[in-house]
Amino acid sequence: MDADLRSRIEKTAGLYPRAESALMPALYAAQAANGGWLSQEVLAEIAKMFRVSLSRVRGLASFYTMFNLEPVGRFHLQVDTNIPAMLAGAEETLEHLKRRLGIEVGQTTPDGLFTLSEVEDLAACGTCPVVQVNDRYYEEMTPARVDELLSSLRRGVMPEMPVTANWGTKCDMLLHRRGKPNGTALAGYVADGGYAALEKALSKSPSEVTAEVKASNLRGRGGAGFPTGLKWGFLPQQSERPVYLICNADEGEPGTFKDRQILEFDPHLLIEGMIISAYAVGAKLGFIYIRGEFAEMAEILERAIAEARAAGKLGQNILGRGVSFDIVVHRGAGSYVCGEETALIESLEGKRGNPRLKPPFPASEGLYGCPTVVNNVETLATVPYIIQHGSEAFRKIGSPNNFGPKLFGVSGHVRRPGVYEFPLGAPLADVLAEAGGVEGEMKAVIVGGLSTPILTAAEAEGLALDYDACQKRGTMLGSGGVIVMNRTASIPRIALRAITFYAHESCGQCTPCREGSRVMRELLKRIVAGKGTVNDVDQVVSLCGTIRGATLCPGGDAYAIPIAAMISKFRGEFEAMVSGGGAKTAPVLAARA
């Protein structure tokens, strides 16, 4: 580690209240400065610099997918093979790459130019297949475009490869600046009326701002749909310890790619939303925890933050009103579980992304043990409208108890996969129509991201897309990631790919998830390979039943419930795959009703 790298790391550490939070940024910086990987020597130097144990640093680096502990080629080709990508042909893309490069997954070409990896959902579901090359996304990667990419990379150039990226809006709120030239710049944002809500908010008291958000009944857009104003209300009235606001930009739920629309195309909307929210909850420092794969978007955010600071909208004495708030952008490094708020907080503290026991909740003991609020990108981006136009106006949009606009990411077997803004409660049929309609005949649909129960086409008839309606229908709106499957989709293969994802992402802390996801994956592998038995299918269902409610974090439910749903609703497909169809033996573990 040379002196320049050291001083950059020291500078970064100074941005955080606790230096250890800078461990992950330090690993990134060291990796970039050392040929894209982290050797034992580099890790030892970092441990020494931060005065933490070697095992802590190795434990940290080995937890996250994006830290390379072995050398990688000059261009690291990371192919998303998760379900939305799978449905768009990612397996073909991967095979094509294997053939072109002459290597298997996990290997590097002899000339050291390319390393090929399979990765999980990159939040590019509407523009699949997607290949991440080092820190950049290359989307809509048909074999032809793959060839174009490879030939450019062989010349040492990371090419520009524009994408179509479908989108549409019925509300013109969250996607208001999409498609506008210079939409991410401060000037454009302000000219468009941006930061007026901030002015208005600062003219009120913090409790007035909170009251407005409470009155709007804005429900958290991260997936749980928990009322945001209520969440803010859990913070202690008086606190000697500082309050922190964290924006959860970890967007890792397969099928979800809505937050990136705001990060990429309207960063100031998020920033304004954060400043107003921070004012309401009394936070002087906020963080945007952005998934590591969103490197380009992190840069966009940094530029926007710098602009906002320079214009006095952020930092000390905002708008001359004596209010202070600043934002630190913190990159994750490849871990789905860090989208869970307590795991996110652990990660922000420079640790492995292990969810914490609740209680205590972040509102009382969060980041560094201080009161903390974690809100989703889309939630925060909705706040400016509520303040600017009032909760009354907000409640006119959407359906009863489910107010406001919602970004729906539509992927899978539709003609125009992309992100579409509709009021909450819009009929699924309308959203699918906006996405160009289903390709072929719909067999099944997942409406809220992979962690929600699948619906058969029949069950999806007439479904309205809001939190309450979805729950009544036996599923969840979740993140609003709509994955459409037509008759060509094999549900057992989807179930296998799903459990492979969850097993990969399991943090490994608790027995049911760590071992259960592994066992379920192996059983489903057997089943899909035609080597399973009916008993194996029953065993999977049984495990789903007992894992549910038994895990340390909601992560266990996230797959136990959906996979049970896949099997129960498409049982025939699973049974057709087992060999011999031998006698059905009773499962060992009692299944939960």
Next chain:
Amino acid sequence: MNITIDGKNLEVQAGQTILQAARANGIYIPSLCYHPRTGKAGRCRACLVEVEGMRGMQTACTVAVREGMIVNTATEAVLAARRMVVELLLADGSHDCLSCEANGACELQEMAFRLGIEKPSFIVADADQTRDESSEGIVRDPKKCIQCGRCVASCNRNVMHEVLDFGWRNAGVKVICDDDKPMGDSTCVQCGECVQICPVGALYFKPSKGKARQWEVQYKQVICPYCGVGCVIDMAVKDGKYMWAKGTEDRWEKRPNQGMLCVKGRFGLEFLGKPDRLTTPLIKRNGALEPASWDEALDLVAKRLGEIKAANGAGAIGCLSSAKVTNEENFAMQRFARRVIGTNNVDHCARLCHASTVAGLATTLGSGAMTNTMQEAAKSKVILITGSNTTWCHPVFGGMIKKAVRQNGVKLIVIDPRETDLAKIADIHLRQKSGSDVAWLMGMQRIIIENGWHKESYITERCEGWDDYRKSLDFYTPEKVQELSGIAPEDLKAAAKLYATNAPGAIYFSMGITQHSHGVDNVKACANLSLITGNLGVEGGGVNPLRGQMNVQGACDMGALPNVFSGYQPVIDESNRKKFAAAWGCAPESMDDKIGLTVTTMVEACGKQIKALYIMGENPMVSDPNLNHVEQQLRSLEFLVVQDIFLTETAQMADVVLPAVAFAEKTGTYTNTERRCQLGRTALPAPAGARQDYEIIADIAARLGCADFPRTPEALFAEMRSLTPSYRGMTFERLEKECGLRWPCPAEDHPGTPILHIGKFTRGKALLSALPYRPPAEEPDCEYPFRLTTGRLLQHFHTGTMSRRADVLDRLVPRGQVEINPADAARLGIADGEKVLVSTRRGAVETTAQVLDRVGEGVLFMAFHFAEAAANRLTIDALDPVAKIPEFKVCAARLEKTACCKG
């Protein structure tokens, strides 16, 4: 409050978890990751229960009890979840109980048994993982690991070695050492805590593998024989033989070691069963030691001592007592010297270590012992450590200091010429020249007073001697301090400020302060620093000498010292002599009324005043300074008796060797560094032929005419406490029931005294000492350009009699080395591991170079444990004029390659 578990109404305590409440009431709820010493984890999910009113299932280990709570631990859902946890853990098919070390004490096995699970219902094989047998004492079997996290929690939050952590993710999660190295290649110090706390057989002790089943051993509680922390050990004994050691978990919160051990307590007790234990008395005939009967040997001892006393007077005989035997035996030895021989020539190895402390603090505070307790480390706001390599010499306590720094935000200042483990995590680490401590200590005080950081009212009310003291500080300007110690003015000021402006502040010190020709001054300077900042008589404060041996405090308390009876009652005081004479049934006039000789002055007087020495459990031939001279001196004795458990280097020179029993083979009390007297009971039988030290002394006494000499620990203890106010309130029953008692404990209903000098000092007001600067006796010069300092290692203890006979310790560190700074090594062309010759004006020793920057330039460090390369052949026997303690910490040395010759 009241709760209901499975329909049973129970009274529980607020703050307990459901699991704790259940266990306290004998209700079974399994748990694999919770442990009282590592706290809740919520990872294994084995303790799931149903609580009425709460959705789903809850982990019993994380939910606190509430009034009226209704808990069900055996519903269908709970049992299904429990089974699932066990099935999933067994699913990789690698949990074979047949020869597992944990069989019979395995918490997973227990759970399976309770659930009636005979074999795994489904096997889904996982990647193979090999056993790690790379370390000396511990084997890791990752296939059996259930990722409960207890070992990680304990390594990072209790013992604080920070070696283990979790690496990787999902089902690939595994416990790693350092950078995922084999344990034997990592920084693991083999304390063994991970093995002790592991619920299954994923970690086990290498030395005892295959030797005993869990149900074949009985656990006997003993006090560790090594350092002054006084760890309480549960020794596993099978058929009267030592098997393995655990830190006792019986009332662990009340023990000095909180259930933890260091590598010596863990693996160092093997010496008990070594074949070269002394089992028969030996008499030197024609220059060789030959076996003899007890009667022969004891008769000879009594005869010779009697003859020498008759010819030369009682003062010709010296008795060396032992910091490794019980209080009762120390009391017996000083009783023997005073009552039977009639001399005050009784002393022990405290002379070599904390004699300065006893003298210095007795003068300034009125009491020469540690003023506070080890448990208070977390209560300090700032800790200053000097002259103590705490994580090596008082390892478990060193861990507590590290814990206080890491977890309680305690600030740490370390002043040490070497970069010790604690120096690495200190807020301030300053390297001073060995021997310059009065300078920087007084220099700090000058800065503190100049800046008004001292506690004026405390000084006025509770101290005396201010004027002379204040004047003496004028000499210690920052520039002067820098000249003498090498510490820069800004650094000194920073340390002074950090210490003085954080309260309470504690000072911990050890040999680096005491083992100097001006050791008493050093101690007084420490007391000054604590006094002017008002840190005495307060919780979290104090002047805290860390006593080295497990019973050196006790040996001092028992009066195995030339100037005092037990309880520090001076021998020159006629009323004291009268009191003891009355108890011992002799005339007061027969008692020696002059202060006797010390260990160091006795050695000097060998062949002159001293004609005979009776040495119990001491090895001056390795522990004393200037060994070539010591050897000469001992050879000039007319008669030497050595009573020990092995044929030590000193015993080899004796005329009579008497085989005694070791700590685990006797019952008696021991007093640790924080004045805590603890009881150890016989745990296993001694080798046939060896006898109790107190019996041997009584037998010799009887042969010398004192037939009523007390012959049992109980009798000795009873007599001792009747004569010793500070121990009067202690009984064996109380000691067992209350996990030891800290003196003063003047009455049987007195709870003991954790903190001394509250309100007033033992001497009334404390004395601030005016101190001149006196340099070490011998400093580097052109001929001997290095400053040689000596000390201890983690893995060995003192003269190595016990520790080098423990296989694990011996293999960890088989031989001595000399630490040399890389710059010096480069200049001399010496590579790491090369053979070198270290010499001083007193002797030369061949050893191996260890090149590292733990020592500063111009400094050499050697441990004194290795008789064949004895550091004390080099050290100087310059003594402190009052304490008579040698200057082990500084002398001038030179170092050269052995190949290169002189001339």
